[in-house]
Structure formats: C-alpha cells, structure tokens
Amino acid sequence: LRTAHPEHWMRAAAIRTLTLDAVAAANSGHSGMPMGMADVATVLFEKHLKFDPKAPHWPDRDRFILSAGHGSMLIYALLHLTGYEQATLQQLKDFRQWGARTAGHPEYGHLEGVETTTGPLGQGIANSVGFALAEEILRARYGKNVINHHTYVIAGDGCLMEGVSQEAIGLAGMQKLGHLIVFFDNNNITIDGTVDMADITDQSARFAASGWHVLEIDGHDPKAIDKAIVAAKAETGRPTMINCKTHIALGHAAQDTSKGHGALTNADQLQAAKEAYGWDYGPFEIPADVKSQWEAFGDRGAAARADWDARFAKLSKSKQDEFNRAFALDAPKKLSATIKAFKKQASEAGKKVATRASSESVLEVINPIMAETVGGSADLTGSNNTKTADLGVHTPDNREGRYIHYGIREHGMAAAMNGMVLHGGIRPYGGTFMCFTDYARGAMRLSALMKVPTVYVMTHDSIGLGEDGPTHQPVEHLAMLRATPNTNVFRPADSVEVAEAWELALTEKETPSVLALSRQGLPLVRTEHKTKNMSAQGAYVLADAEAGKRQAILMATGSEVSVAMEARAILEAEGIGTRVVSMPCWELFEQQDEKIRKRVLPGGPVRVAIEAGIRFGWDRWLFGERGKREKSGFVGMHDFGASAPAPELFEQFGITAEATAQKVRELLG
Template sequence: RMQAFGFKTLTVEDGNDIEAISQAIETAKEDCSAPYFITIKTQIGYGVPKKMGSASAHGEPLGEENIKEMRKFLNWEEEEPFLVPKEVYAHYDALVEEKKTSYSAWEELRAKYENAYPECYAKYCAYHNPGSAAALLQEEKLWTAVEKPEAPRASSGEVIQILKDLVPNLFGGSADLAPSTKTEMKGEGFYSPENPLGKNIHFGVRELAMAGIANGILLHGGLRSYVATFFVFSDYVKPMARLAALMGLPQIYVLTHDSIGVGEDGPTHEPIEQLAMLRSTPNFRVFRPCDRQETAAAWFSALSSTDCPTAIVLSRQNLPQYCKDGRDALKGAYILSGGEEEPELILMATGSEVELAEEAAKVLRGEGRAVRVVSMPSLEVFALQSPEYQEKVLPKSCRKRISIEALSTFGWGKYVGFEGKSIGLD
C-alpha cells in the first residue's frame, strides 16, 4: 500500500534490534528522492516472560512478580523503581553538547544566508511570524462589500483569491472537492515533485489523512495550511482536529454544504450534530458566516490565530448581504439590526438562518414589537469578549430570546436561557 502511494519502504524484522532500526533511519535520511516508510516488527510484552505475545501486556498492570522477571530477562541489575543510572545521564549530557554544536553551526549558516539573501531572509522571517496576519485588517480589498446574493462557500472562494497574494505562504487543498468547496487558489498550480512551488494540493478522498498531513505542515512551520471538505465529513476530520486543538495548532478547516440546504444528496450529506461536536471541542473556534463580510472576518480570525484551530462553516445556497463591515463580526457576535432601543425580543442566528431572523424581525416590527437581531458567527469568540460588550449585545434585561440554526440546538441554552427557545433540528 505505501509503495502504491509512492513511498520507498524498509523493514526491520526485529523491533528490539536498536542498530538495525538506526541503520534503517540513516538509510532513509540519506535518500531524498522519495519519502520512506519503515516497518518495524515487534512482539507485544517483550521482556516479560509470562506476558510476551499476550494482549494482557497492554491492558493491565504487570504486577511486582512480572516486573522482577522482566528485570531478570533484560539483565537489569538495579531494583530501585524508576532509577535512572548515571551512565544514562552521561549519555544525555553528551547529546546536549552535541546539539549545542549543531545549533551553533545552524546559527552561523542562518547569519550567512541573511547577509547573502536579505530579501529571501525577510520572507523567511515573515513566513515564521505568526503575527504577520494583523496587517490584513487594513487591506480594504479584503473587506470590499458585494451587493448581490452570494453563497458563503463562493464568498470564501473569492476571499481565498485575495488572500493568496496577501499571504504568500498560504498552502491548502481539499479531499477531492475543490470545485465544490471553492478552495483552489487559481493560477498557483498543484504541489508535486515536478512543481514543488505549487500552493494547492490534491489530498484525495481521505479526510483523516488530509487533516493529519496539514497538522504536520504547521508543526514544521513556514506555511499556513488549510484543508477543505463537506461539513458532514468533519466526522472523519475530527480526530486530527482534536489533536490540533490539543497541540495549539492554528489549523484552518473550510467546511461547506453546512445544513439541510445542501441539495439532492439527502440525509447522508446533511450535517446536523457536527456543529455541536466542533463547538464542544476545547480550544477550538467555529465561524459560521452569513455573507461575504462575515466570511472575510472568519478568514482573518483564522489567520490571526497562533494557538487555536478554526473551522469556517459555509452554506451552499445563495444568501443576502447583511453585514455592513465584517470587522464587526470579529467579536463573534454583534447587533445586526434593532439596536436603537431596548429589545423586548432578541433573535440570534448564524449563517443561512440570519436571513430567517431578519425576515421574522420585519414581521414582528410591523406589529409594533421591539426586536433585535444578533448575528453570532462565532459563539467561542463572543465568549472571549468583555462582560460589558456581551451585555451590550445581549442585555440580561431581555429574557425573551430565540436562537435559529438549521442544525442541532445543543449549546444554545447558555444564550437563550430558561425563558428562551431554540429553533433547530434535534
């Protein structure tokens, strides 16, 4: 299988043969023509005579007697638990000195590169500076409004075409869905051995691997990666997205076709519980924008993050343009309409349901009701705002609140309260 992927493969028959493992790694490092996959065959419970080859070596404590037998098998003469011999300390001290020498050599090379290629070095520094996205806030073309209805997935596609020039180290792809997710950077080519400067990548229909590869790209540094698929397939992305959250990686997930409005594919492609799944993940932010301006805000927030992944959840269908300035959405929620007076009812919505909230508000205002519409593209970002701002948007004095979202209502209770109501799909 790995050979079919284009890997070169090596096999170490004995997983306890340290020299053989070391040799395999050195062989792989010396050959840069292709990635290597090293298979190392091991035996579970090796070293514990009564447990070798048994699953019980994995799922339960060894016990004092088995530990004694293991010491004897491995010729370990020390009996004190958790003892680190002086020889081990000496070995690691030598390694530290060796690494210091290597680091000094690297620093010398870096200084020479800086002097010889100042322009390239400036790019190198910018690519490794997580705060470089802040300048995007002043880029007016990123915040240019559009008048006609537009699908947020298409809005994201337009934003990406702007960002590819403003963020030259942007690098991304999809799980074989670029035309549908609108995530290809036009004119930038696709990454391959023949085109190593291509900014797009064909991940193939394998969301888990795609998300894992993207984590590796961020861990290496220098590139800002994003990945894309249909929102319902975020189930396959989740394990790697959770690891990104645990590691504090500012990964970007573009997830389109975000509700029952996806079209003819039916229930298998209609996400319901996925939004609640991502929102409930610690150190993870979700944006579900309603139009072009909010989509630009979602991308800006994602690129500005240094220690937290972001999912940009986008609708397939065309939607009206409501947000006047996307920078309002950078606080996660804001008053879209009805902010002139104290509200007797607050309608909260995200994404495609902002339109429903606005239309409902028009009807109710026609009946003389004081109705406020709050667009809440990111509940997580709103939760980070000051108590004063939260009170301004959602005053405690107004206990009649309704959330509207064509997905699971899980998580909205915090904002609708006991006297409110959540309209969604449960």
C-alpha cells in the same frame, strides 16, 4: 545481541529499565512497546537523528513522532537520557501524575521534544505526512541549506489497523515524501492477543502498493537497524517503511504476550528482567557511563545547529523575517488592511454570494500576502472553493505548490494539517463538506487539545445544500463543534463576516477554527462598512428596533441571518420593534465581558433563535443571558434533513421569515 553489542545493549537497557521503573511507580502505563522498540530508538538517536536538546525548537531538527503514543515512556526516557532540560529524572518519577509533564500519553506543549500529541492510534503517522509535506514546501522555498531534515515515525499494529493510516500512506506515497521514514513496530501483539486474531495484512506489501520503499529487518539488531536507516535516507524519491520484527516487552516474563502491552508492575518480574539485561541498578538509576554516552548523542547536535545558524544568517533579511514570522504564527502587518479593503468593497458591491464563494474571494486577497498558507481539499476543490489562482498545486514535481489535493481523505487531511502547523512555518487550511467533520473528528479534536490553529473550511453547512439529502446535510454538527473545547466555530452570514472570520482564524495562535459556509447564495447583510471586526465580538447587533419599543430579539447565524432580517422587516411593518443579533461565533461571544453581552442581549424582549441546525446548545442564549424560558422560541431543525431542492426544504422544515415572525407574535401573546 547482548554480547555482540554490549554498549548498545546497555544503552537500550536504560530505556527498558526506566520504562519498567516509571510504570511501576505510576502503577499504570504501557511497558511493552518502549521495551520492544528500545533498540531501534537507540540506534536512531545515536547515529541519525538531527537534534539538539538545548534547542528543542530548532526549525531544521529532525522530527521524531511516536505514533504508538501509549509507549510514551520511550520518548520520555529518550528525552531524559539525551539531556532535554525539561525531562528531568523527577518527571520520570512523576510519570502519569497530576501536573507532571510526563502525561500518560505524550501531550504536545507539556514537554519539549514531544512534537505532537499521540495516543489516539493512527494520528501520529497521519500527522507525520503533514510534517514531511511542510518540510518539502519550506525546503523548496528557503533552500536546503535552511530546511533539510527527516521525519521519523514509530507506528505499531494499532496505528496501521486504523483507517486513517491508509489515508496517510496513500497521500505520502503519491506525494513521494522521500524524507519520511516510518518504523513499523511489528511485534505481532495487540491488546486482545496476537495480530492474526484480527488482521492478516502483509504490511510490507500494503505500503509497497501505495508506492513506498519498504525494508524488513530484525528490530533488535543494531547493525541491521543502522543499515536500514542509511538505506532509507538514501532513497529520496519515496517514503520508506522499515518493517521491524520485534519482541514486545523484550526480556520480561510477559515478552511476546498481550499482557506485555500493558503495565508490568510485578516487582519480582521487574527484577528478573533487570537481571536478564545485566542491569544491576536500583529504580531510576542510570550508571554514569551509560548516561554520558547518551548525553554525547545529545551534544552532537550543537555543532550542527551552530552551522545551521550560520547558514540561516545568510538568508536575506526579508527572508529571515518572513521565516521567523511564519514560525511564530504572526500574521503579516498587511493582513488587517487587506481585510478592511475587502470588507469595504463587499459592502459597497452588495452582492448575493454563497459564503463558500466569498471565502474563495477572501483567500484570493489573503494568499498572496501570506506565503505561509497552504490550502487544500478532500477532493472537493470546486465545491469548497479552497483553491486560489496563485497557490500552485503541490506535487513531487512542484514542491513550491501550496495547494494540496488530499484525495477523499478527510481524516488524513485534518491530521496532516495538524502536522503542518506543528512542524512550523505553515498555516494550513483544508475543506470538505461540513457533514464530513464526522470523518475528520479524531484529528479535529486533537487540533483543539494541542492548541494548534488549524483552519477547517466546512462548506455545504445545512439543508441549504439541497438534493444531496440527509447523508450530506449537517444538522447536529454545529452543536458537536461548539461542544468541543478550544474550537472557534464561525458561521458567517455574508461576505463581510466571511472576511472577518478569516482574519480571526489566521491571527489565532492557539485555537483551531471551523468556518461553516453555505452552498447557496446569501444576500449581503452588512451593507454599512465598519472597519472594526464585528465578528471578533462573537455576536453583535446587526439591526435594531426602529418601529418603536424593542419587543423582540432575533438571534441567528450564517444563512439564517438574512431570514432574521426578513422577519424583522415583517415585524417592524407591524409595529413590533425588532433587533437582529448576528452570532457568527458563540465561543468569542462567551469570552466577552458581561457588560458587552448584556448590551447585545438585554433582558426583556422575547427571543427567537433561527438556525438551520438542531436546537441543542441554543438554550444557553434563549433561557440564559437574561433570557426567559416563557419568552423564547427556536426556528430550526428537529431531525435529519431530506433530499429536495433547498428552497423547498426551508419551506417544508419551516425555517422562514414568516415562521419566525409568527413565533414572535405568539410569544408576545
């Protein structure tokens, strides 16, 4: 290969040697994958990838997703070689060091050109389905003169063994995502040894079974690589998987071994590999002719982008504005007034409604004014109440559809939603039962880490779902989500708080939101209309002591706010002045000034928290924030739930107004 394609060989060798040098400098990292896939990446960037290093955020660029994120030096080398400003040689030298953009795994937001955070295996390929769906939706809306690009993915054996990959493959196959092209780095090596120690799957047959176009090539032959990419682009009716037979750590003593997967730092072996490549240069040294070839690939995109600018300018002003607004994640001006009107109407109507149903009503007024929303559910559309009349179902025959039937694929859904936000132009939300955040956790954590405002609509948020029983009843999930940094967990108490939560979720730019919604009907507690978004404060006084001195503060969220209100009525009737604090979002309350927090939770009165979940985390508000250990109590769950009608469960587990009132009486002594 070296002699047949000498120029290609040296370009690929630049990736390989930068990888070896950076890993040696860091004394850690993963050398083998970039070395094995250098040929594929070189041909892709040379001949196919539509990109402009000078405009890394160009909306119509091709997306390049390194699902096998441990091979981060591959993408860092590519970005450096093609001339991305942030990808300096110094950054490569600082690989994996404090403050460097070149983190151990590619981190979204650290380095331009990195489209998504990868490392947790399978996430990249699952994100890519979202990228490709976003492209289809936007192409249908804005036309192919404005949106018409490909999503390229490199995935390894690890990505493909993770279950989430099957969810991605299944969804992409059904949606016939013809602009999605996955390179499978088929090197037959994992950390523990050869792949057959754990898997004998024929990956080509597996992808084909889900409706993919499959090609098999020698992943080191530049002609074969080029030919395959040409064929993949020509196939517009199906996603393509290119099965690339490769050698991990090509040219190194550790080639084709699991040792080659990790950090190859031995100086002699490094030198021997360089010699095998015919690479007679020092650490981090790239000969000028090789560098200029690479930069030429980078420069190629400038003209394409200029053409695009001209085409974009031909869109109507209003289309341009909508496009730019959506890509900037700015909410439409109308949103605020729409939410206020909804709240007013809800307060006036005063109906008992399940918050999942309130959520649907809110979406009915939001979706028509926010073209960028894309809804969906993991096969619980009717239960999650995520579909509104105007969305249209997204299918290969209806690319304008804004509602996605994700199938029974919570993890794949979450990862695809992340991909859609990252693509730009889309604000996705998707639903499942709250208990199945367990299945989606891998991707939900990445929403938080990447700072993308994905919205999770998690219904059936407590034992209030009743008969389906403990497998479906979240008890620890609120705590788990609240424990996750940069995640706003909303548990609205009624239709008004639901509307407020949606407003906050859809104006957020850097934080994912979880809406925990009830299956069961909840009475309206916000009976007095306020234009202000009270939930934005995180916690606020819903009703204050009236019967005299404030002796108790009841704190509650979601379905238990009305329980607190009932308890308050009991206590006030007994002359015990009682405040009810609704706490729809702890995270937002924590961000408030001490002064505001103190106004809501002053020291003195006894405090009881009521939530149909476990206590874990509540001590922050019971004991902390001017609270007192001896004067605090909790009404909620202490273990898993049970299968029975919901009202009976609340009785049996003692989550009632009377139990709350009794707790207050005991604390008051």
